[in-house]
Amino acid sequence: xxxxTRFAPRERTxxxxxxxxxxxxxxGPFNRTSMPTQSGALLSRGVSIxxxxxxxxxxxxxxxxxxxxxxxxxxxIGEHACIRGxxxxxxxxxxxxxxxxxxxxxRCELHAGCTLRGDIEAPRLVVNDNVTFLGMAKVxxxxxxxx
Numbered sequence: 001x002x003x004x005t006r007f008a009p010r011e012r013t014x015x016x017x018x019x020x021x022x023x024x025x026x027x028g029p030f031n032r033t034s035m036p037t038q039s040g041a042l043l044s045r046g047v048s049i050x051x052x053x054x055x056x057x058x059x060x061x062x063x064x065x066x067x068x069x070x071x072x073x074x075x076x077i078g079e080h081a082c083i084r085g086x087x088x089x090x091x092x093x094x095x096x097x098x099x100x101x102x103x104x105x106x107r108c109e110l111h112a113g114c115t116l117r118g119d120i121e122a123p124r125l126v127v128n129d130n131v132t133f134l135g136m137a138k139v140x141x142x143x144x145x146x147x
Contacts, residue, residue, distance in 0.1 A: 040057060040058030040059060040060060041055060041058065041059050041060070042059075042060050042062070043059070043060070043061045043062065043063045043065070044062055044063060045062045045063055045078070045080045046063060047062075047063035047064070048063055048064040048065075048066075049063070049064070049065045049066070049067065050066045050067060051066075051067045052067050052068045052069070052070065053065055053067065053068070053069045053070070054069075054070050054071060055071045055073060055075075056071065056072065056073055057073040057074070058073055058074050058075075058076075059071065059073065059074075059075050059076070060076045060078055061075070061076070061077055061078060061081045061083065061096075062078030062079070062080045062081050062096070063080070063081060064081070064082045064083075064084075065081075065082075065083050065084070065085065066084045066085060067084075067085045068085050068086045068087075068088070069083065069085065069086070069087045069088070069089065070088045070089070071088070071089040071090065072089075072090055073089065073090055074089065074090060074091045074092070074093075075087065075089045075091070075092045075093070076092075076093045076095070077092065077093065077094045077095055077096045077098060077114075078095055078096055079095040079096050079113065079114075080096060081095070081096035081097065082096060082097045082099075083096070083097065083098045083099065083100065084099045084100060085099075085100045086100050086101050086102075086103070087100065087101070087102045087103065087104075088103045088104075089103075089104055089105075090104060090105050090106050091104055091105075091106045091107040091108065091109075092104055092107075092108050092109070093109045093111060094108070094109065094110050094111060094114045094116060095111045095113065095114050096114060096115075097114065097115045097116075098114075098115070098116045098117070098118060099117045099118060100117075100118045101118045101119045101120070101121075101135075102116070102118060102119070102120045102121070102122070103121045103122075104120075104121070104122045104123075105123070106122075106123060106124065107122065107123070107124045107125075107126070108120055108122040108124070108125050108126070109125075109126040109127075109128075110125075110126065110127045110128060110131045110133060111128050111131070112128045112129055112130040112131060113130055113131075114131055114132070115131075115132040115133075116131070116132070116133045116134070116135060117134045117135060118134075118135045119135045119136045119137065119138075120135065120136075120137040120138070120139075121137075121138045122137075122138075122139055123139070123140060123141055124139070125137055125139045
């Protein structure tokens with residue numbers, strides 16, 4: 001039987017683990033165009049949701065949603081978004097594609113290049129150039145819409 005040989009401890013090659021941030025890591029530039037507003041939320045491109053989406057204040061959707069979207073806030077549908085379902089919000093800006101009806105209590109804006117296949121019911125409607133809109137629009141206050 002051979003005697004037990006002790007080896008010298010190995011030198012540590014990794015830095016010690018701490019909870020302090022690494023000062024050599026510098027955050028990249030802030031890209032405001034792909035980030036939601038401070039109080040808003042973002043469903044980014046590549047995200048796909050089947051079901052209902054509910055939010056309170058602001059939401060930017062640049063992905064796919066199949067189902068209903070309900071809110072008392074402001075919805076922005078990004079240029080890469082595809083929505084299949086009903087939208088009920090305070091206001092909406094459409095830059096992408098919507099297949100379904102839109103009901104808003106304040107304002108609906110259809111931006112250049114967007115496509116809407118469905119009806120709109122809104123007190124105020126803004127339609128920019130180069131919009132594809134296949135549907136009916138009821139525009140005005142509640143009193144004039146019910147007449």
